[in-house]
Amino acid sequence: MKNSFKYILMGIALTGATLVSCDDLLETKNFSDMSPSNFFKTEGDMAAAVTGIYLPCTTNWGYSDGGTGKWYNALFNADINAYYPAGMVTTDAVRHYSSNIFDEFTVGPATGGALTNTYNVIRFVARATDVINQIGKSSGATEDIRNRFIAETKTLRAFYMYTLLDWYGPVNVKLNPETLMDNSIQPRPSVAEYVANIEKDLEEAIATTSFPDKYNGDELNWGRMSKAIAYGIRMKLHMHQKEWAKAKEDASKLMTMGFSILNNYEDVFNTSRTSEHIWSIPSNLASDNYYITEVLPSDFKRGYSHKGDSYIRGNESGHFSGWQVFCMRWEFYDTFADNDIRKKTILCEYDTNDDVHKDRNSGMVGAIPLKYTDTQFANYGIQKEHPAIRYAEVLLSYAEAENELNGPTQSAINAVKQITDRAGVTIPASAIAGKDAFRTYLLAERGRELYCEGQRRQDLIRHGVYISLAKARGNNAKDYQVLFPIPQNVVTEAGGIIDQNEGYTK
Structure with a gap:
């Protein structure tokens, strides 16, 4: 590959996926207009198709899904409407600065936001199935190259399936290329069947010599x-x-x-x-990571990782402010020993743009889990x-x-x-x-x-x-909330075929 993968990936994210033309999360009619005769003719064709499956895997805001005509938060975007931040604020380590349904365990089937954004990767499982099938039928590259692309796509498909399992339990992913254009809705598989399919993808990828x-x-x-x-x-x-x-x-x-x-x-x-x-x-410059801005307070100027320490992080000009979305719970911060070097990446005090000093006793809701320290926060993204x-x-x-x-x-x-x-x-x-x-x-x-x-x-x-x-x-958390609910529109459109997770039914 002559061009950098991360810049190719960003280009696809900007244009959106165009592999399907359906309007909702279940319909798969006219799933693909690609075939070995009109698309997968060269290694470059295969590379473009495989790279498109990475669309949800970015730190940038997200992607426009050409299949639904809608916009979705990327899995690794730091916004609270994305997969990993929404999951974090349900834990003992991180909290939202203000009221939030994930933080407060009041997520329901109609919540939307991170619930729908995360569930949308089920469509990329189906797309991966199509790409794997199409590459397997093509003769547009050497066998080793084709096998490498197939192994890559199977690994990515397995990751998306694991992500769905993590949040919702087993879901009715499409793994059979023969049924991709069949709009009949299948029930959710058992945990054992679902996990076995993930294992199969990974086992076959690992066994590929050209991977x-x-x-x-x-x-x-x-x-x-x-x-x-x-x-x-x-x-x-x-x-x-x-x-x-x-x-x-x-x-x-x-x-x-x-x-x-x-x-x-x-x-x-x-x-x-x-x-x-x-x-x-x-x-990169075309696809920023907005984590820093999400954790910095809105009046942030400079911060300190230890009380009285001269270890400073910040924009000394005072022109930068954060979006103050989530922070580290003080109770969790206190589990670090005083001499734990990892505390240098967490700010426990800061000065405001008006040079007012704040700490846990004077206005800080929680510690600032900085993580990335090699920046002066001159831009919203890093x-x-x-x-x-x-x-x-x-x-x-x-x-x-x-x-x-x-x-x-x-x-x-x-x-x-x-x-x-x-x-x-x-x-x-x-x-x-x-x-x-x-x-x-x-x-x-x-x-x-x-x-x-x-x-x-x-x-x-x-x-x-x-x-x-x-x-x-x-x-008021309930035992069943170890899983999030299936989005209500999915259950409704399935007409009773797809079961809602326990506890979320009306």
């Missing part, structure tokens, strides 16, 4: 799916399903693929394509990539799976120690006293290491404390 292990050394293709990403997605799936032996196996494989922990925590978010990055969402899967998560997942299988073994402790050593903290003796103690410690350590990266909701659900922690914060 690259990783793209860390390839700036032009950085952000594309790879074998390492396929292992990472499968690891996350197995963690989600509590299949500990399988999760440990995938984590162990990734631990042999040349990844490692960086010496400096801040470098993980300020530097691209390092040994710690497995999959990052590209950002050119920093969002880490979707990184090696620290692999080590923590390995330790958790190993603990569930065998207790706090030395190999599990050593995996976590790579992370705590960098943070400048030690694993307390009480944390390794037994399986239960280590499990509790690992949940807390995952929160500190992976804060605001979109993992926390999944972690709390897996550990069985998601709802109880919400109740402790004063929310």
